[in-house]
Every structure is written in C-alpha cells, then in structure tokens.
Amino acid sequence: MILCCGEALIDMLPRETASGEACFAPHAGGAVFNTAIALGRLGAPAGFLTGLSTDLFGGVLEDALAASKVDAALSVRSDRPTTLAFVRLTDGHASYTFYDENTAGRMLAPGDLPVVPECVTACFFGGICLAVDPSGAAYQALMAQVAPGRAVMLDPNIRPGFIRDETAYRARIGAMIAMADIVKLSDEDLRWLEGPGEIEALARGILAQGPALVCITEGSKGVTGFTASGARRVGSEKVAVVDTVGAGDTFNAGLLAALHSAGALTKAGLRSLDDAALDAALAMGNRAAAVTVSRAGANPPWRHEL
Numbered sequence: 001m002i003l004c005c006g007e008a009l010i011d012m013l014p015r016e017t018a019s020g021e022a023c024f025a026p027h028a029g030g031a032v033f034n035t036a037i038a039l040g041r042l043g044a045p046a047g048f049l050t051g052l053s054t055d056l057f058g059g060v061l062e063d064a065l066a067a068s069k070v071d072a073a074l075s076v077r078s079d080r081p082t083t084l085a086f087v088r089l090t091d092g093h094a095s096y097t098f099y100d101e102n103t104a105g106r107m108l109a110p111g112d113l114p115v116v117p118e119c120v121t122a123c124f125f126g127g128i129c130l131a132v133d134p135s136g137a138a139y140q141a142l143m144a145q146v147a148p149g150r151a152v153m154l155d156p157n158i159r160p161g162f163i164r165d166e167t168a169y170r171a172r173i174g175a176m177i178a179m180a181d182i183v184k185l186s187d188e189d190l191r192w193l194e195g196p197g198e199i200e201a202l203a204r205g206i207l208a209q210g211p212a213l214v215c216i217t218e219g220s221k222g223v224t225g226f227t228a229s230g231a232r233r234v235g236s237e238k239v240a241v242v243d244t245v246g247a248g249d250t251f252n253a254g255l256l257a258a259l260h261s262a263g264a265l266t267k268a269g270l271r272s273l274d275d276a277a278l279d280a281a282l283a284m285g286n287r288a289a290a291v292t293v294s295r296a297g298a299n300p301p302w303r304h305e306l
Contacts, residue, residue, distance in 0.1 A: 002039055002256055002265070003047040003074065003120045003146075005139055006032025007105045007129040009083035009098075010057045011245065011298065024086060026057070028064040029298050030105075031127035031157045034246045038253030038288060038300030040068040044260050047071040047120065049142070051108030051135065057082035058104065076112045080104040093244055098162060100132065109134040110141040120146070122265045124256065125180075126155035130172060131163045140172055143179050151265050153182040155252050158189045177209050181270045184215040184252055199224070200231065212270040215255065215282070217248060223286060225278050232275055234282040237290030246298025247289045253300065254288035255281045 011029035016022060028037075032050070039046035048065055052058050052075040061082070065072045083106065084099040100106050106129070116123075123146050129135040143152060156173050163169050173193065177183055183206055187199060194202040199216055203226045207214045214226045222235040258281035259265040264273055284306075291301035 001045045001047045001071065001120050002122045002124060002260060003049055003116065004032050004036035004039065004124045005049045005142055006030070006125060006127040007083065007135070008033035008048070008050045008052060008061045009085050009105065010060065012084055012086045013245075013296070014087060014089060026060070027298070028061050029085065029246070030083070031155070031249050032124065032129070033061065033065075034249035034298045034300065035124055035126075035155075035252045035256075036070045037064065037068045037298075038250045038292075039257060040065075040070040041300050041302045042253055042257040042288065043303045044253070044257040047074060049074040049076075049114070050129075051076050051078060051080075051103075051105040051112070053077075053082040053104035054079050055081055057084075074114050074116070076108055076114070078104045078107070080107055087245065089243055096159065098128065100128075105129060106132050106135050108138045110138045113138060113142055113145075116142070116146050120150065122151040122153070122256070122260070124153045124155075124252065125176065126157050126252075128157070128159055128162050130156060130176070131159065131169050136169075136172055140176060143176055147179040151181045151267050151270060152179060153184065153252065153256060154180040155184040155248065156189060156193075157248065158192050160192065174209070177206060177211065180211050181267055182213045182215070182255075183211045184217070184248070184255070186248060187216055187218045190216055200226070212267075213273065213278070215285075217251060223251070223282050225282050227273060227278070230275070232278050232282065234279060234286055237286050239290045239294045241293045242296050244293050246300065247293045249298065250292040250300045251285035251289040254285035258284035
C-alpha cells in the first residue's frame with residue numbers, strides 16, 4: 001500500500017447560481033487527499049492518514065475516499081471541525097483562503113500517530129499541514145518513523161501566505177527533503193526554497209541533500225526528473241485548461257502509480273532507476289494531470305480514462 005499522509009479539507013469552489021448570484025460549492029479536497037484519491041482511481045493500492053473530523057464535512061471526505069478505493073483506516077478521528085479552503089480562480093489559476101484554526105487536521109499531534117503496518121510499502125507527504133503545528137511536527141515524526149525502510153515521496157506544495165514562521169518551516173522542509181527518496185517541486189516552489197538561478201542547478205542542490213529523484217514541474221513546459229546520473233524531460237499534454245486545482249497532486253499520483261507498477265517504488269529501485277522507467281513515470285504523471293486540468297475542480301481520472 002502507498003500511504004498518503006497529510007491534509008484533507010473542503011474546497012469551497014466559486015460557482016454561480018441559476019439566477020446569476022455568486023456562491024461557493026463544497027468539494028472534498030486538500031493536496032494530499034487529492035493525491036490519495038488519484039492513486040486509488042489509477043488502480044494503485046492507496047491508503048490515507050490524516051486528522052479526520054467526525055463532523056458533516058468529515059463524512060463527505062470519508063465517502064469520497066471510499067468511492068475512490070482509498071483505505072482511510074489509519075486516519076485519526078476527532079470531533080474537531082474540518083478545515084475549509086475558499087478558492088479564488090483568476091484565469092484558471094487558484095488562490096486560497098484557509099480556515100484552519102483548531103481543526104481535526106491541524107491538531108493531529110505526534111502522540112496521536114498509529115503504528116504503520118508492514119503492508120505499507122511507500123509513503124507520500126506534503127501540503128499545508130507541514131506549515132502549521134502540531135500537524136507539521138506529527139508528519140515530520142511519521143516520516144522519520146517510516147523512511148528507514150520504505151520509499152518516501154515529498155511534495156511541500158508551498159503556500160507562502162499560509163506560513164507564519166518561515167524559519168521553522170524551512171528547517172522542517174529541509175529535514176524532510178533529507179529523508180525523502182523522491183522530492184517533487186513546482187518551479188515556483190523550487191525558487192522559493194532555493195532562491196534565483198537556473199532550474200537544473202537549483203534542482204541538483206535539492207538532489208545533493210539526499211533524494212534519489214527530484215521532479216520539477218513547469219506548468220505547460222512539462223516536467224524534468226533529475227537523478228545522480230542525469231536528467232529526463234517530458235513535455236506536458238496539450239489540453240484546454242478549465243482550472244489547475246489538483247494538477248500537481250494528480251501528477252504525484254501518476255508518478256507513484258507508474259513507479260509502483262514497474263516495481264521501482266522501493267529505496268533500492270529508485271537509486272537504480274533507468275531512463276525508460278523514469279520517462280514512463282513522468283509521462284504517466286503528465287497524462288493524469290492533463291485530465292484533471294481539463295475539468296473543473298480536483299477531479300482526477302480513473303485508469304480507463306487514460
């Protein structure tokens with residue numbers, strides 16, 4: 001099982017009523033939640049660990065996970081509220097306002113963590129849950145628990161407006177990069193972390209911190225995977241973009257699903273990844289993300305849609 005560890009929330013997406021009034025429609029979401037949903041739909045064995053509310057919206061999240069064949073048994077339930085994220089779309093690109101104080105997801109603490117069973121062979125971490133405590137501390141501790149024996153992927157999915165203590169956040173992300181086997185960053189995330197410079201030089205700086213594979217996405221330009229032995233670029237799929245909500249999350253799932261199918265989603269497998277396997281994984285990520293951006297909201301594809 002590939003266990004996705006991070007936030008689940010309700011995206012309040014801008015819509016218009018039949019009479020033309022502006023409104024928001026609730027949709028299950030969250031960066032790590034979206035990756036778990038996409039993994040399940042792509043046919044990979046997927047699990048999800050989060051702080052999950054027993055409120056109305058928590059029920060919506062649980063139902064969505066079950067419908068996409070994601071096992072949420074390891075999630076920690078509480079009666080705290082569910083995080084809400086109100087979305088603004090500008091030319092198809094999303095910006096967010098979060099309501100996250102005292103929520104089930106944010107208040108997940110290191111002492112709440114379950115023992116990860118042996119059936120979990122790989123883990124994925126990321127999202128806004130790493131920028132706040134106690135959830136950030138919990139996921140950092142969980143990564144330290146699983147990283148010695150399992151393949152681990154990290155996508156920080158950085159939201160600068162959500163970060164209150166930049167020094168502490170940078171230290172956490174640095175520590176998690178050092179434990180990760182795969183790190184995925186957008187070009188914007190990469191420059192936020194590493195400053196100005198050429199993408200390859202910056203990406204190799206991340207690679208030098210410990211990962212076996214660093215993937216940098218550049219929107220319509222595609223994605224490049226950097227390893228110790230070289231770099232492989234795969235162009236993006238050409239589609240009519242409706243919005244970009246969930247695009248990077250779906251890419252992560254496609255990459256992980258392809259690596260899992262190839263038998264390469266292990267610590268040793270990622271260190272010896274050949275060009276053909278890497279190209280196939282990057283292409284799978286791009287194909288899956290292309291379907292997501294072609295329709296409204298974070299609605300990842302099922303395997304048959306690819």
